[in-house]
Amino acid sequence: xxxxxxxxxxxxxxxxxxxxxxxxxxxxxxxxxxxxxxxxxxxxxxxxxxxxxxxxxxxxxxxxxxxxxxxxxxxxxxxxxxxxxxxxxxxxxxxxxxxxxxxxxxxxxxxxxxxxxxxxxxx
Numbered sequence: 001x002x003x004x005x006x007x008x009x010x011x012x013x014x015x016x017x018x019x020x021x022x023x024x025x026x027x028x029x030x031x032x033x034x035x036x037x038x039x040x041x042x043x044x045x046x047x048x049x050x051x052x053x054x055x056x057x058x059x060x061x062x063x064x065x066x067x068x069x070x071x072x073x074x075x076x077x078x079x080x081x082x083x084x085x086x087x088x089x090x091x092x093x094x095x096x097x098x099x100x101x102x103x104x105x106x107x108x109x110x111x112x113x114x115x116x117x118x119x120x121x122x123x
Contacts, residue, residue, distance in 0.1 A: 032072045034098055038111075039070050042095075045110050046087070058086065 048054035055066035059082055069075050080092050089104040100113040108114045 031097075032074060035075060035096065036070050036072045038095065038098060039075070041111055042083070042087070042090075043070075059083075 043051060043054045046054070046058065048058065051066050051070055052063035055061050055063045059066065059079070061079070066079075069079065075095060080095050083095060084090050084092055087107075089107040091099075091102040093099040093102055094111075094113075100108050100111075103111070103113065105114065109116065
């Protein structure tokens with residue numbers, strides 16, 4: 001008698017075990033956490049109290065999609081381009097990395113990147 005795969009007993013199937021996941025905030029890299037905070041500051045600086053009104057009214061996207069970004073999902077290029085086109089002086093460097101070097105002084109102040117104008121002090 002020849003052995004074939006058909007004559008052998010069926011292998012026991014085991015269900016997949018769910019891995020314990022930690023909370024999203026604890027898994028979020030620091031860079032994405034900081035990016036999410038910058039997006040919230042930008043929205044509030046533009047005068048939108050809710051993310052839903054900002055997403056639908058200003059960007060023309062769903063509130064759910066914008067909330068993903070404000071909650072730490074990586075920012076898409078499409079949204080960065082929309083924001084840079086819509087907000088004069090805004091740079092992708094600031095949105096992605098928090099680099100305020102290219103921002104106009106007035107915008108940097110409004111976003112909280114610079115202190116209020118005043119006397120210079122030297123160290």
